[in-house]
Amino acid sequence: MAKPTFTPAADSVRWNRYAGRDVIPLWVADMDFPSPPAVVAALQERITSGLFGYGQPWPSLIDTIITHCQRAYDWAIDSDWLVWLPGLVPGLHVACRAIEGDVFTATPVYPPFLTAPSCQRRHLLTLPLVQSGGGWCWDFAAADAIMKAARLFLLCHPHNPVGRAWREDELWQLAALAEKHDLVVCSDEIHCDLTLQGRHRPFATLSPEIAARTITLMAPSKTYNIAGLGCSFAIISDPILRQRFTAAMQGIVPHVNVLGLVACEAAYRDGEAWRQDLLTTLRSHAAKVERSINALPELSMHSVEASFLAWIDCREWGREHPAAEFEKAGVGLSNGRDFGPGTAYGQFVRLNFGTTTPLIDEALARIAHASQTG
Ligand SMILES: Cc1ncc(COP(=O)(O)O)c(C=O)c1O
Structure with missing residues (x-):
């Protein structure tokens, strides 16, 4: 045994x-690794209050996310761009609800990418990744042909399960296709702080035009092993896209767990x-x-x-x-x-x-x- x-x-x-x-x-x-001691200490301190009513993100938490994005990805985000979520998977569903039309993604992929579209009554178009040059890659010509029928592109970056951290040249080619076919891109970047070599490049940082069509989903949950605390966020710079996303959340997405918010701040601030x-x-x-x-x-x-x-x-x-x-x-x-x-x-x-x-x-x-x- x-x-x-x-x-x-x-x-x-x-x-x-x-x-x-x-x-x-x-x-x-x-993972089987206990979360950072700073996260555990922050949770212990929060628990002593005995008060667990509905909570809202507070200024130092928001500043921590802004500082993290600047430091980790050289990405200057605005506090208004943040939309808090109790999980990434709800974010995928909300994106499918918010954007009318067919959804495109590449397989193999994290199963909720396959199920969220039909749950939200959207048709899913899939493209298999191909093996080439020692790794899993995009067939850009095939993507071009399929993407033209879609309105929303669910991108997994880095990609679960094939383990690719998409290179900048690959991201640019995807971005060009998203622009050509006028797609909204929902980029799930939950694994981005677990990039084993090099630095993560958020899809939305490619250009202001790309940012304007992108919903970025991030969370401290995979990196700091706090998935059970249910705290994540979307970063959406375009106000109209953000409004469509938040409108689609109404009535189905609850407040984020206060302990998740506490853990999130401690993880990004003190977990490096x-x-x-x-x-x-x-x-x-x-x-x-x-x-x-x-x-x-x-x-x-x-x-x-x-x-x-x-x-x-x-x-x-x-x-x-x-x-x-x-x-x-x-x-x-x-x-x-x-x-x-x-x-x-x-x-x-x-x-x-x-x-x-x-x-x-x-x-x-x-x-x-x-x-x-x-
Ligand atoms: C790519 C990806 N997105 C989302 C999730 C889950 O997100 P959440 O638990 O925040 O809903 C996972 C979990 O493994 C994942 O690999």
Whole structure:
């Protein structure tokens, strides 16, 4: 039995899926690292008040976000551009509600990109990313052909699950297509502070014209492991687009949890040293996972450029349900089938390496054993 080298939270969705079973849970995207001490201290202080009525973002929190955007991405944002949300996924739904017409996205992709459009009665147009030059890339000519029928482009930047941090030249090509076809771009940048090499370039910073058609979604939740506190925000510089977005929120999007707001401020203000340590661990886990997977003839993956998620290609293994086989072997991975239309990605799995090194080692040993003997 693989023992966690820490005590998971008793309410952890990820751990409880396999409660009582010897399965290492490396599926849903949260991590096994406690949040920065500064976040924990700020929450403790807030809790002592005993007052938890509806809260609203306060000046020092807003200043912290503005400073973070300036420091991390050289992006000068205005306080008016911020729209607070209890999660990124609600932001995707609101974008689909706000913009009438078909929605375009590239697959494989984080499953709510696939489900939000139909939930909001929008038609979804998908384009598969292609493998070229050692990584997952855009087929820009095919994107051009599909995008002309859409009104909204859901961009995942960095891209979950393929782990690409889109390069500036790629972003410019996407921006040119968005302009050519007059699309609103909703850029989900939730993983942006987990870029393992180099600096994140928010899509909206390409030019003022691009900013005017962009809804950027960000959150401290993935980076500082506070997803359960439900705090995120949209940055929308164009007042008309912002008004359309906030109008579409009416009646369905609640206030943000006050503890989430407190954690958000502490994370961005005081969490940088912790984040740097985290990135060191994640870089080492990413390298280890890539080495181990690519050493197996049946499995392969491209380098992870951002996040703590590895997208593993099991097609050479020739199994119909690789995720189920790995689960039997004691590793719970996300099933690739959920990341695209039909069964397009049924022979892929996604592995979350945001856990302790001993658990990664054990999971990789189980994966190797399953793929060679199973
Ligand atoms: C790309 C992406 N967007 C959004 C989310 C979830 O956002 P939230 O929990 O804030 O709704 C995730 C979670 O894994 C994600 O990977």
